[in-house]
Amino acid sequence: MNQPLTESELDAIIRRATTLHDALAAHTYPNGGTLRCEKCKFQKTFTQQDAARFFKTGWPQHHGTTMMAEAAQISPKQ
Numbered sequence: 329m330n331q332p333l334t335e336s337e338l339d340a341i342i343r344r345a346t347t348l349h350d351a352l353a354a355h356t357y358p359n360g361g362t363l364r365c366e367k368c369k370f371q372k373t374f375t376q377q378d379a380a381r382f383f384k385t386g387w388p389q390h391h392g393t394t395m396m397a398e399a400a401q402i403s404p405k406q
């Protein structure tokens with residue numbers, strides 16, 4: 329009944345998991361955003377690609393706490 333996964337099934341799962349982070353980043357931070365340290369108010373911008381990496385490996389920390397992320401707004405039409 330419980331067959332071990334074949335290599336191609338495993339590949340498909342890994343590919344889907346990778347895409348998931350990219351899709352999540354594209355949805356939540358389409359224009360990147362700003363990371364902020366609540367303790368020292370240090371700010372740092374990040375891109376959508378950075379966000380995908382953060383979703384995968386964890387969000388950056390500053391002064392021992394996870395930095396707050398705020399999505400960049402789509403710039404208003406001039």
Ligand SMILES: [Zn+2]
Pocket residue numbers: 365366367368369370390391
């Ligand atoms: Zn800080």
